[in-house]
Amino acid sequence: MNKNDSIGHPERILFVTGRLAEFSLREVLEKLAPQVGFEYEVAVLNVQVAALLHVPLIRRRLQVPESIDWVMLPGMCKGDLQELTDHFGVRFERGPKDHFDLPEFFGQANRPPRDLSGFDIEILAEINHAPLLSDEEILRQADLYRNSGADLIDVGCIPGESWSRAGEVVRLLVEAGHRVSIDSFDQAEVEAAVNNGAELILSCNYSNLDWVSRLGTEVVAIPDLPEDFDSLHRIVDQLLQSNTPFRIDPILEPIGYGFGASLERYYRARREFPDFEIMMGIGNLTELTEVDTAGMNLVLAALCQELRIKSVLATEVINWARTAVTEFDHARRLVKYAIENKTLPKHIHYQLVMLRAPKLKQLGAEALQNLASQIRDPNYRIFAEENEIHVMNRDGYWKGTDPYELFDQFQAVVSKSLDASHAFYLGYEMCKAVTALTLGKQYQQDQPLSWGFLTQEEVSAQERRQEERKGPQCGPR
Structure with a gap:
């Protein structure tokens, strides 16, 4: 493919695409065109997905500027391209099936890696049933979570019991360089944890509002019952009056127990509490759904990114969720990049494609x-x-x-x-x-x-x- 015509001018190529791929196609072409030495225009036809394009539709809707030397269509475009060449008087060719493969198509296969260093969502990783573990096991698990991407270690206590070593273990974790939250409704456990450096209390509703609001430590406000959203309003009002720092969690419910309705409550929370921090406990989905968790974590991260939910509580108790923290760490970076750059979360990195391959290359x-x-x-x-x-x-x-x-x-x-x-x-x-x-x-x-x-x-x-x-x-x- 010549990049210059017979009198030395750069080729001018018209790239045809659908609405969904326009932004990322332009991003690819902006870097690729100077490297290869062509000029370009982009024609966006009135379809969502470029793969749905076909010759009759293109013939009806496309307008080819006079300055164009040839036209590139998506690789999955169906029909006889000679018909378009005869109709418009310029050459039509199919490019790769995916526009991210354009550098390879034009001989510029090496694409710089995307910057996925940024993220907006904080990960709290829970050490489940911490009172049953030794100090060595707790420290080992906390270090593993931190190396997996966790920002804060949540010490999970046992409901209905009172753990006399809660404060001692929190101090141990803090001294090891961890940020710590305490997951308990027991007053003695929570007060000991706060006195030894816990910076967040999970959780607060009317059962403990009277004493937890006096500790001066941030709390996670939850409704008395997941479906009772009005109780969350009342708890927030009380926390504001007492100047208690807080974030809210409308509670994600498991599939079969109100999952869809609980998603709606997060949307409602963002509408009705536009300026407050929100947290989502994602373990109710990843731990209680018998399926590989990477895909769930990506979808949950996308929901959190779009709703400005700035923290999640993740767990790795059941075997199929044993890498959930790392999965969410990759997911939060991927969705931030995709949303900020207005591009689909594909062909950016492949770290969450674990079961299959992103692409199969076969000899035939x-x-x-x-x-x-x-x-x-x-x-x-x-x-x-x-x-x-x-x-x-x-x-x-x-x-x-x-x-x-x-x-x-x-x-x-x-x-x-x-x-x-x-x-x-x-x-x-x-x-x-x-x-x-x-x-x-x-x-x-x-x-x-x-x-x-x-x-x-x-x-x-x-x-x-x-x-x-x-x-x-x-x-x-």
């Missing part, structure tokens, strides 16, 4: 066959494509869904049996390939599968052989 059947025909050495190449594992070396090309059967097949034709380490390597790699096929992940031999922020780096077989200086490599050259 023809390329795999060509590659197999050119191999002249005994090293095995393994691919995972088209719902099959593909194994090839100079002795043959085998493919199928059962790694045991594949192993028997290529073992039957090789001149020499595999040694134990080589057999282990091939089994390990085929196990990864099966996992990739099962989940829709990208598989690349000798590379770790990507699990988002949970990805573990691994030393390849080739690197191990080089370090050990033993025998030939068993991975690909």
Whole structure:
């Protein structure tokens, strides 16, 4: 693609898109055009999603300025582009399916990373049932939460019991450099915690309003019953009269117990308390819904960002929520960036794409066959494509869904049996390939599968052989 015409002027390209992608497309083109050396205009047709564009619609609605050399359409645009070329008198081409791949399309694949250092939402991470833990366990869990992104450690007490060491443990955490809140309705626990450095009390309603409002410490105001929003108004009025600092929490309810109505209460709280801080306890959803939590955390972070909810209470009690704090940390940064930059929260970073892959890059059947025909050495190449594992070396090309059967097949034709380490390597790699096929992940031999922020780096077989200086490599050259 020439970036200058025959008399030396930069090409002028018209990029066609839908309303949803306009802002981020312009952001990409603003940086890309000077790098590649073209000029551009953007035509936004009256559709939300660019993938819905098709040739008849474009022919009816598009106007092509006279100065345009050619027109780029989204890659998923349907229809015969020659019809548009004949109608408008300029060349039409399909670009990539996603405009974030335009740098690669124009040979500028290296895109600078997005700045995700900013966030607006504070994370309180609860140490659940702290009285049942040793001091060492409490400190270890607090450090883990802080390293996961928590801003404040919430010491969770046991309802109906009074813990004599609440103040002592809070002091221990404060001395270790943690900011601390106390989660209790017991007066002795709360007063001891506040006297030893707790800066926030969870929670305050009419059952403890009389004494908690005298402590001078910020409280989380909640309704007496989740559905009784009017009681929240009365509690706020009392806290204002006593000059008690507070934030409010209308209480997020679990699915099946008023979840939808509780979301509406957060919207109502923002309308009726426009200047007050709001908190959301997200554990009622993440802990009480049997599903992977990363997606829930992203949606909850987006809701909080849009409603200016500046703090959440997160927990990691049940196993499927064991990384909930880290997930919300990534989510709060992603949604802040997306909302501030008026762009969709995609193709910004992939740390929360954990189960599958953001994009699958596959060679295809023809390329795999060509590659197999050119191999002249005994090293095995393994691919995972088209719902099959593909194994090839100079002795043959085998493919199928059962790694045991594949192993028997290529073992039957090789001149020499595999040694134990080589057999282990091939089994390990085929196990990864099966996992990739099962989940829709990208598989690349000798590379770790990507699990988002949970990805573990691994030393390849080739690197191990080089370090050990033993025998030939068993991975690909």
